[in-house]
Amino acid sequence: MSGSIRKYIYIIIIIxxxxxxxxxxLASHPVIPYLPxxxxxxxxxxxxxxxxxxxxxxxxxxxxxFTEDWSxxxxxxxxxxxxxxxxxxEVEYDYLTDxxxxxxxxGDQVISIPFNMTKEEYLNYTNxxxxxxxxxxxxxxxxxxxxxxxxxFLDMQFSLGPAEKIFGPGGIQVKTQGSAxxxxxxxxxxxxNPSLPAKARNKTxxxxxxxxQLNVNAKVGDKMNxxxxxxxxxxxxxxxxxxxxxxxxxxxxxxxSLEAGNVSMTTGSxxxxxxxxxxxxKTSLQFGKLNVTALLAQQESSSQSVSSKGGAQxxxxxxxxxxxxxxxxxxxxxxxxxNYDQFISKLPYISSGIEISKIEVWVTNKRxxxxxxxNIVGFMDLGEASKKANDFWQGGSVTYPSNSSNxxxxxxxxxxxxxRNINLVTQVLSPLSAYxxxxxxxxxxxxxxxxxxxxxxxxxxxxxxxxxxxKLNSDEVLAVAFEYTINGRAYxxxxxxxxxxxxxxxxxxxxxKGTAVNVQLPMWHLMMKNVYxxxxxxxxxxxxxxDIQYMSDTTGVYLNYIQAGNIADQILLRVLNLDRLDSRNxxxxxxxxxxVEGYTVIPSMGRVVFPxxxxxxxxxxxxxxxxxxxxxxxxxxxxxxxLTIAQQVAEKNKFRIKGEYRSSxxxxxxxxxxxxxxxxxVVTAGGVTLTExxxxxxxxxxxxxxxxxxxxLDAGTNINVSLESQSMFSMQRKTMxxxxxxxAFNKDFNVGATVMHLSEKPLTNKVTMDDIPLNNTIYGFNxxxxxxxxxxxxxxxxxxxxxxxxPSSFSVNGEFAQLVPxxxxxxxxxxxxxxxxxxxxxxxxxxxxxxxxxMASTPYDPGSNAxxxxxxxxxxxxxxxxxxxxxxxxxxRLFTQKNSSLTPAHLKRDLDQLSNHYVREVSxxxxxxxxxxSYGESGILNIMNISYYPNERxxxxxxxxxxxxxxxxxxxxxxxxxxxxxxxxxx
Numbered sequence: 001m002s003g004s005i006r007k008y009i010y011i012i013i014i015i016x017x018x019x020x021x022x023x024x025x026l027a028s029h030p031v032i033p034y035l036p037x038x039x040x041x042x043x044x045x046x047x048x049x050x051x052x053x054x055x056x057x058x059x060x061x062x063x064x065x066f067t068e069d070w071s072x073x074x075x076x077x078x079x080x081x082x083x084x085x086x087x088x089x090e091v092e093y094d095y096l097t098d099x100x101x102x103x104x105x106x107g108d109q110v111i112s113i114p115f116n117m118t119k120e121e122y123l124n125y126t127n128x129x130x131x132x133x134x135x136x137x138x139x140x141x142x143x144x145x146x147x148x149x150x151x152x153f154l155d156m157q158f159s160l161g162p163a164e165k166i167f168g169p170g171g172i173q174v175k176t177q178g179s180a181x182x183x184x185x186x187x188x189x190x191x192x193n194p195s196l197p198a199k200a201r202n203k204t205x206x207x208x209x210x211x212x213q214l215n216v217n218a219k220v221g222d223k224m225n226x227x228x229x230x231x232x233x234x235x236x237x238x239x240x241x242x243x244x245x246x247x248x249x250x251x252x253x254x255x256x257s258l259e260a261g262n263v264s265m266t267t268g269s270x271x272x273x274x275x276x277x278x279x280x281x282k283t284s285l286q287f288g289k290l291n292v293t294a295l296l297a298q299q300e301s302s303s304q305s306v307s308s309k310g311g312a313q314x315x316x317x318x319x320x321x322x323x324x325x326x327x328x329x330x331x332x333x334x335x336x337x338x339n340y341d342q343f344i345s346k347l348p349y350i351s352s353g354i355e356i357s358k359i360e361v362w363v364t365n366k367r368x369x370x371x372x373x374x375n376i377v378g379f380m381d382l383g384e385a386s387k388k389a390n391d392f393w394q395g396g397s398v399t400y401p402s403n404s405s406n407x408x409x410x411x412x413x414x415x416x417x418x419x420r421n422i423n424l425v426t427q428v429l430s431p432l433s434a435y436x437x438x439x440x441x442x443x444x445x446x447x448x449x450x451x452x453x454x455x456x457x458x459x460x461x462x463x464x465x466x467x468x469x470x471k472l473n474s475d476e477v478l479a480v481a482f483e484y485t486i487n488g489r490a491y492x493x494x495x496x497x498x499x500x501x502x503x504x505x506x507x508x509x510x511x512x513k514g515t516a517v518n519v520q521l522p523m524w525h526l527m528m529k530n531v532y533x534x535x536x537x538x539x540x541x542x543x544x545x546x547d548i549q550y551m552s553d554t555t556g557v558y559l560n561y562i563q564a565g566n567i568a569d570q571i572l573l574r575v576l577n578l579d580r581l582d583s584r585n586x587x588x589x590x591x592x593x594x595x596v597e598g599y600t601v602i603p604s605m606g607r608v609v610f611p612x613x614x615x616x617x618x619x620x621x622x623x624x625x626x627x628x629x630x631x632x633x634x635x636x637x638x639x640x641x642x643l644t645i646a647q648q649v650a651e652k653n654k655f656r657i658k659g660e661y662r663s664s665x666x667x668x669x670x671x672x673x674x675x676x677x678x679x680x681x682v683v684t685a686g687g688v689t690l691t692e693x694x695x696x697x698x699x700x701x702x703x704x705x706x707x708x709x710x711x712x713l714d715a716g717t718n719i720n721v722s723l724e725s726q727s728m729f730s731m732q733r734k735t736m737x738x739x740x741x742x743x744a745f746n747k748d749f750n751v752g753a754t755v756m757h758l759s760e761k762p763l764t765n766k767v768t769m770d771d772i773p774l775n776n777t778i779y780g781f782n783x784x785x786x787x788x789x790x791x792x793x794x795x796x797x798x799x800x801x802x803x804x805x806x807p808s809s810f811s812v813n814g815e816f817a818q819l820v821p822x823x824x825x826x827x828x829x830x831x832x833x834x835x836x837x838x839x840x841x842x843x844x845x846x847x848x849x850x851x852x853x854x855m856a857s858t859p860y861d862p863g864s865n866a867x868x869x870x871x872x873x874x875x876x877x878x879x880x881x882x883x884x885x886x887x888x889x890x891x892x893r894l895f896t897q898k899n900s901s902l903t904p905a906h907l908k909r910d911l912d913q914l915s916n917h918y919v920r921e922v923s924x925x926x927x928x929x930x931x932x933x934s935y936g937e938s939g940i941l942n943i944m945n946i947s948y949y950p951n952e953r954x955x956x957x958x959x960x961x962x963x964x965x966x967x968x969x970x971x972x973x974x975x976x977x978x979x980x981x982x983x984x985x986x987x
Contacts, residue, residue: 167221
């Protein structure tokens with residue numbers, strides 16, 4: 001800013017300050033407005049000539065020291081000071097002379113000569129006082145308003161001028177509330193990583209964090225409003241910014257309202273609902289008796305509904321037969337699996353005669369909890385009398401699950417007792433590989449395994465299986481030790497944590513699940529495949545329904561029976577032994593699912609258990625009676641193969657489990673959604689729409705409806721709640737257009753028409769079956785008529801014992817709506833969708849980091865012509881005698897950058913080495929010519945280099961015989977080097 005401009009600004013500030021000072025002085029001395037001389041008609045025309053001459057000579061007259069008559073009261077020059085506050089002026093009426101006496105007092109003492117006023121003079125005096133008081137109050141108000149109109153950034157007001165004819169009076173008002181917080185700091189990172197350039201190892205940068213909570217309300221006249229709510233700490237993105245611009249027209253205008261931003265729309269039809277979470281433009285127009293509402297917006301929610309009856313919420317479930325609860329439920333032994341169908345066939349009585357009294361469950365320790373950790377070795381054939389994976393273990397004297405069922409336990413304890421040391425398990429048990437007993441298949445060792453608490457699983461003591469509350473990963477090991485009684489005799493499988501005196505010794509347990517998935521092993525069948533999850537907890541028996549259906553090829557619909565063999569006239573519930581009992585648990589099939597807590601249903605976990613090991617496989621085949629006919633219907637692949645392979649046999653996956661259940665009762669209805677848009681919840685009871693805050697309340701944040709009307713709960717009326725949920729954020733853009741027309745012939749008769757269109761734009765034109773975009777149109781008509789009359793009231797009032805006074809009413813409502821489905825034009829003209837394009841079936845791993853790799857183990861070949869027979873050795877120095885030297889590393893860019901000042905000078909001059917393919921830099925454009933680099937991304941690839949030296953000894957190669965005089969390996973063509981890494985994938 002130049003000096004002259006600054007000078008002008010100072011001058012303007014001085015002038016404004018002077019004006020403000022003068023205004024303050026004038027405000028302290030109110031100016032009596034000028035009144036015409038002839039205002040007082042009763043004033044005397046005569047005046048003293050000498051006084052007049054003096055007044056003409058004096059430019060500003062001086063107030064008299066005393067008051068002679070009432071006219072002197074008006075001659076108070078504004079420049080004179082006011083009377084002190086203790087000086088009071090009083091007027092008293094003298095009834096004797098019928099005059100008014102004017103006195104000036106200090107306290108009770110009269111300090112001036114009183115004078116009398118006639119009635120007419122007193123009226124003129126009081127009239128002038130009222131006029132002065134009126135103008136003084138106006139001047140004071142004007143001064144206050146001028147003080148309030150000072151510029152305030154948080155409360156700005158401007159005049160519209162001629163635009164008030166359009167937007168109405170009031171001007172422009174902008175009020176701003178909120179807070180803004182900015183925190184910043186300085187961060188410095190030092191990374192000692194040789195794979196990074198020297199400059200990249202030390203970074204210093206600013207760290208900013210801002211928090212804004214802003215609420216802006218603006219008005220233009222009395223018709224247009226603008227509201228903005230911005231909150232960076234909002235839980236959901238759609239709550240972070242709320243914007244709305246609205247225009248409200250007058251009663252006689254065509255444009256009733258015009259809204260833009262976050263809007264909502266309601267229609268005159270109950271069959272066609274509008275939307276609450278919309279962002280777009282909405283307008284309401286009126287043409288005489290016709291009301292028009294138009295909408296163009298993006299939808300930010302999805303519609304859903306829940307139902308309840310008597311305060312208990314009813315939910316539906318539906319899943320196919322291949323949706324069994326995987327890696328969670330396990331039989332403790334093949335004995336329990338083989339006899340499961342027989343033991344549970346007489347529900348509610350269990351004929352096993354078994355009572356499991358003690359159990360310990362051990363699992364791979366991934367929680368880092370070592371309070372009750374032990375080293376364990378789980379054996380697959382432990383406690384098995386018949387279903388053994390290896391015949392090396394001979395049968396024992398006990399047919400029940402026990403450590404004596406075969407000689408495995410005694411052999412390990414007596415001949416391989418050194419396996420108590422977890423570090424020697426592999427080498428101590430390695431001789432068993434000669435009999436086909438290998439680690440990772442027949443047995444698993446786990447260091448510091450975690451003992452599961454009783455709250456982490458549910459044990460069925462009579463049927464011999466456990467249900468884990470957490471699903472196991474594919475790389476986790478599950479092993480158990482348990483004790484039970486049968487026929488008054490106790491048996492034990494595995495070892496308990498108290499079985500050994502030293503806690504450092506390894507426990508020998510029964511293996512239920514290993515790290516290797518092999519359907520050929522008997523252990524594969526210990527995982528139960530007849531348990532299904534309802535995705536719910538605390539299931540009630542009341543109103544629980546379950547049905548089993550089969551997709552018929554002839555009819556093309558789901559049926560609850562199969563016309564085949566011996567089951568042609570039976571429903572599938574009865575065929576699968578799920579309908580043997582009535583409501584009193586007596587043997588009397590009633591066509592309803594047998595809810596037997598702990599056996600067919602696990603209420604706390606929300607699981608349904610079939611009373612057959614292979615309900616849709618071998619069990620159904622035995623019920624049909626004809627094996628050739630059964631192969632057409634049975635889904636045996638579900639139990640003989642992995643779930644992934646079984647799902648490929650789509651022609652057999654035709655069984656569906658369907659039903660409903662009720663959650664815990666009460667007046668609360670869970671909407672299964674959070675952050676519900678306000679105004680989108682509609683509650684109906686028996687078809688009648690309820691009133692919010694009267695019949696029910698809504699917690700929009702947690703998504704809970706609370707019924708207040710107890711009579712609805714007591715009557716058990718069906719309650720339906722429809723809402724719009726913003727819980728699931730969709731990447732697809734949804735566009736909604738709507739038009740609602742309502743024509744009122746009169747106050748009683750109304751007709752209307754509504755049309756709504758919702759379309760989705762997919763992210764790509766190659767969509768899958770589950771993500772087909774919508775392009776639906778719904779239209780409808782509605783009409784209503786209502787009237788009131790008194791003749792029916794009078795008729796009812798004529799009855800002696802009836803006193804009817806309220807008017808009678810009659811109403812008729814009629815509605816029609818039709819949905820016209822379609823598909824988006826973005827996915828081809830015909831609306832094609834893809835079953836599976838396998839684009840998400842691959843997982844990429846970055847193998848360039850040398851730190852993820854480690855030295856490989858010796859390649860093993862069980863054949864007689866193995867290249868490296870030493871691979872079968874354990875705890876032997878011969879194990880690595882043929883290993884050659886293999887290196888993997890990154891080259892620091894310090895040695896390859898040509899323009900870096902840190903690069904040694906002799907390397908900069910060595911152009912041959914900088915161009916050598918073994919050490920040179922590799923740019924992205926060489927491998928990815930079309931790749932666009934993001935801002936700040938280096939254009940040089942991070943390369944992992946591998947060098948192999950077959951003539952040099954590798955790590956742990958202690959072979960001294962295969963060396964020449966120079967210390968190099970002989971026969972380098974027969975040497976090897978290797979590196980390996982873990983694939984970080986749970987499946």
